[in-house]
Amino acid sequence: MKRSLTNRLIVHVACCDLIILLLNLPDLIQFVLSRNGNWLLSEFSCKLIRSLLVFAQYASVLTMCAITIERFFGIVHPLRSKFLGERKHLRYVTFFVWIFSFICVSPNFIYLRVISHSSTHRSCSLLYSQNVPDNQRYYIIHKSLESMIFYFIPLFLQLYCYCRIATKLFYVDQTLQSSLPLNQISNYHRTLEDFDNEIDQEENLTSRITRTDSYVHSSINVKSKHLSPKLFSSLNNSQFSIEKKSNEDKFYQIYSNTLKSRRNIIKMLIVVIVIYFISFSPQVLVFLLFQTNTIRPVPQFIQTSYFIALTMLLITISSASNPIVYAVFCSKFRQRFHNLLRHFCFWK
Incomplete structure (x- = not known):
């Protein structure tokens, strides 16, 4: 694929998907082995695996926001996109994404503990204080900031940008398409x-x-x-x-291919974003509705290890489905992926 800013950022999203996919496996394996969601590994593994998992999730959603902003300026304000598309700005964006994600995930690495609830049940959870009310209060503050920065703000930002982009592509471009040949x-x-x-x-x-x-x-x-x-x-x-x-024939062909390519990449990104937010919505909704005591009593299923396994499975499906989405909407991705398989499988 063309090495544009969008494609380079998509590579970063793919790296985050790979990290999420790999680090979700220990949780799923432990759930299968223990049958009640026990954490079987050490406390250091709890800190490392869960922190890296959250780190990849943060970096993924911030990178998707960067792609959305880049596409927004590239289509709605094309004159400004040339400045944003320079290679040095890609380094600034990726540096900010990874550093900001690392700063935001640092409380997880500090406060994650292996907590023994009974002689047979251990969990990897955040523990801010031994005092239960204080621990609950810090937990609500932490998760509220996390939900606001990495869920609601990205959600509304991307909804706004893609609504503007859709208006530009599907309505305004038709006027441009009819006026440019006359000029x-x-x-x-x-x-x-x-x-x-x-x-x-x-x-x-x-x-x-x-x-x-x-x-x-x-x-x-x-x-x-x-x-x-x-x-x-x-x-x-x-x-x-x-x-x-x-x-004129060349112009029509190039313009038509450009419009088709832009629309396909927007459709692909929207599908990826929808899958992401559907996969992470259960966690956010449970926090807002039940863990903040908004609704009482808490349903029994949400308190079981099966619900935790379900949320982990949704996250895994989200990360695993993105390459399929890329293959469906991008013919060059299919071609390069096919060439890669031929290279590793020694196909003739």
Whole structure:
């Protein structure tokens, strides 16, 4: 694929998906082995695995926001996108995403503990204080900030940007598509008139005329003094008519392919975002509705290890489905992925 800013950022999202996919496996394996959601590993593993998992989730959603903003300026405000598309700005964006994600995930690495609830049940959970009310209060503050920064703000930002992008692509571009060819044709007429004026001022000119038919190509070199002005002007008009038709066909093809490519990439990103927010919504809704004591009593299923396993499974499905989405909407991704498989599998 073309190494644009969007494609480079999509690579970062793919790296985050891979990290999430790999780090969700220990939780799923432990759930299968213990049957009640026990944490079987050490406390250091609890801190490392869960912190890296959350870190990848933070980086993924921030990178998706960066892609959304880049697409927004590239389509809605194209004159500003050239400045944002420079390679040095990609480094600034990725540096900010990873550093900010690391800062936000640091409380997880500090406060994650393996807590023994009974002789047979251990969990990897956040423990801010041994005092239960204080622990609950810190937990609500932490999760409220997390939900606001990494769920609600990205959700509304991307909804706004993609609504504006959809309006631009599916409505305004139709007007541009009908107006640009007219401007191009008028430019061709001006070019023909200027060229005819230059011919009248020259004493000896050599004209190369290329006529293109289905199977015939011919070149004729003539000097203007051997031809009448009327015939010479006719030959030049014929040449520019052929060039104009060829350039117009190329213009229509390039413009059509550009619109199709832009719409496909927007559709792909919207699907990825929808899958992401559907996968993470259960965790946020449970926190808002039940863990903040908004609704009482808490349903029994939410308090079981099966619900935790379900949320982990949704996150895993979200990360695993993104390459499928890329393959569906991007033909170049399919081609490169096929070439990669052939390389590793030694296919002829």
